[in-house]
Amino acid sequence: MATTSTSALSASDASRPHVVIVGGGFGGLEVARGLVGRPVRVTIIDRHNFHTFLPLLYQVATAMLEPAEVAYPIRTVFGKAHNVRFRHGLVRHVDHDRRVVVLGDETELAYDHLVIATGATAAFFGIPGASQHAIPLYSLADARRLRNRLLSSLEHADAVADTAPIGLNFVIVGGGPTGVETSGALSELIKTVIRRDGLHLDPTRVRIILVDMAPRLLTPFPEKASAYALKELERMGVEVEFGRSVVEVEEHAIRFADGERLRVAAVVWAAGVTANGTLASDVQEDAGPGGRVRVSPSLQIAERTNEWAVGDSAAIPNGDGGFYPQLAPVAMQSGRHVAAQIVRQGEGKPALPFKFHNKGIMATIGRHAAVATLPKGPTVKGTLGWLAWLGLHLWYLVGFRNKLRVMINWTWRYFDWPSGPRLIMADAETAD
Numbered sequence: 001m002a003t004t005s006t007s008a009l010s011a012s013d014a015s016r017p018h019v020v021i022v023g024g025g026f027g028g029l030e031v032a033r034g035l036v037g038r039p040v041r042v043t044i045i046d047r048h049n050f051h052t053f054l055p056l057l058y059q060v061a062t063a064m065l066e067p068a069e070v071a072y073p074i075r076t077v078f079g080k081a082h083n084v085r086f087r088h089g090l091v092r093h094v095d096h097d098r099r100v101v102v103l104g105d106e107t108e109l110a111y112d113h114l115v116i117a118t119g120a121t122a123a124f125f126g127i128p129g130a131s132q133h134a135i136p137l138y139s140l141a142d143a144r145r146l147r148n149r150l151l152s153s154l155e156h157a158d159a160v161a162d163t164a165p166i167g168l169n170f171v172i173v174g175g176g177p178t179g180v181e182t183s184g185a186l187s188e189l190i191k192t193v194i195r196r197d198g199l200h201l202d203p204t205r206v207r208i209i210l211v212d213m214a215p216r217l218l219t220p221f222p223e224k225a226s227a228y229a230l231k232e233l234e235r236m237g238v239e240v241e242f243g244r245s246v247v248e249v250e251e252h253a254i255r256f257a258d259g260e261r262l263r264v265a266a267v268v269w270a271a272g273v274t275a276n277g278t279l280a281s282d283v284q285e286d287a288g289p290g291g292r293v294r295v296s297p298s299l300q301i302a303e304r305t306n307e308w309a310v311g312d313s314a315a316i317p318n319g320d321g322g323f324y325p326q327l328a329p330v331a332m333q334s335g336r337h338v339a340a341q342i343v344r345q346g347e348g349k350p351a352l353p354f355k356f357h358n359k360g361i362m363a364t365i366g367r368h369a370a371v372a373t374l375p376k377g378p379t380v381k382g383t384l385g386w387l388a389w390l391g392l393h394l395w396y397l398v399g400f401r402n403k404l405r406v407m408i409n410w411t412w413r414y415f416d417w418p419s420g421p422r423l424i425m426a427d428a429e430t431a432d
């Protein structure tokens with residue numbers, strides 16, 4: 001979906017204030033979109049030259065979608081917007097006094113307004129071995145690595161099936177939406193490779209184990225949605241274990257606090273997110289909760305009226321003493337809000353506080369099974385919830401071609417014609 005401009009502003013019009021947006025995720029894109037055709041110059045910087053639709057990464061990891069179907073070049077999004085430029089690079093540092101951002105190659109970019117939209121990253125909580133051996137789902141590279149690992153394990157099990165058959169344990173750590181979605185999709189993948197690809201594997205020796213310290217799945221959802229997700233996952237053959245904490249991850253094993261050590265083919269890390277270690281945790285002397293940038297109700301950073309933070313990288317006060325959750329709708333709405341405030345400032349008007357409009361949360365468990373909880377309304381489950389989930393994700397996916405391809409893929413799977421990109425994109429020796 002390329003953004004178009006109605007005015008003919010020139011990106012080189014140096015007299016206009018320069019807005020530098022670091023991060024082209026859900027939040028950063030919305031800031032830039034809101035400034036298209038406005039009397040500012042915009043530079044959006046990202047370490048990837050594409051926007052990643054994180055909510056569908058698990059489908060790339062489980063060979064339902066291709067990586068290119070959930071990513072879109074940021075340059076193309078703003079191809080026709082005359083006042084928006086893209087800069088490919090990693091921002092390492094912000095020099096607030098000199099009003100410059102410093103990139104990895106040491107080049108500096110001066111700004112009049114700065115927007116931090118760098119998102120978050122996987123939280124490993126200092127658990128030994130977790131960051132080395134467990135696979136998180138936070139980037140396309142993670143998703144591709146997980147897909148390689150899953151498919152390689154299955155191929156290995158097939159290769160030794162006649163001589164020394166082995167069992168396979170896949171452990172998913174974290175019972176939030178990502179853990180639930182990945183577990184359900186992995187169960188469908190395994191059934192498909194056995195049924196359709198002739199893989200020699202005893203299904204009773206393949207375990208998908210979802211573990212969480214909490215006593216229920218999907219804790220942000222109402223209890224009946226958690227109970228439904230549990231019932232559906234168990235129906236799909238996923239073993240769900242509550243109250244279990246991981247104390248160590250080894251290359252081929254996982255250890256729990258109760259002393260159990262389990263051999264594993266893969267550990268998927270879906271245990272939480274943090275902004276610690278990202279640029280966001282470095283822009284203030286004392287970072288906010290989870291390394292996030294502390295912002296005012298109007299999303300400004302500390303006393304700086306020209307610096308802003310949005311989305312997962314910002315600790316956005318919710319008015320009740322807490323903070324809004326790190327979710328795509330918060331990122332998009334906060335991005336739009338900052339764009340509007342930058343425009344207001346240019347018109348000499350004061351910044352307004354951010355108000356989040358909660359339209360509900362949803363998670364899918366498998367084909368025909370999803371939960372969607374409206375803010376004050378009912379929880380929709382089953383096929384209706386699943387259709388709502390499909391529609392919403394298609395709507396927000398960036399790029400018409402991607403929407404079309406994903407829709408075709410999903411329709412294909414709906415009618416149970418599962419060919420799918422089950423490709424190991426690595427050498428056999430380095431299957432990661």
Ligand SMILES: Cc1cc2nc3c(=O)[nH]c(=O)nc-3n(C[C@H](O)[C@H](O)[C@H](O)COP(=O)(O)OP(=O)(O)OC[C@H]3O[C@@H](n4cnc5c(N)ncnc54)[C@H](O)[C@@H]3O)c2cc1C
Nearest residue numbers: 023025026027046047055091118119311312326327328331
């Ligand atoms: C696997 C997964 C599933 C999810 N599912 C859902 C869901 O179903 N529903 C939902 O509402 N939310 C979901 N979320 C959360 C949602 O994706 C995030 O809330 C949202 O992406 C936040 O948007 P953002 O713009 O703040 O950050 P991001 O989308 O993470 O974008 C940050 C961008 O900044 C770039 N960047 C970071 N650091 C730098 C740097 N130093 N220099 C240059 N560029 C940098 C990154 O490359 C990235 O493009 C999911 C998240 C994950 C990981």
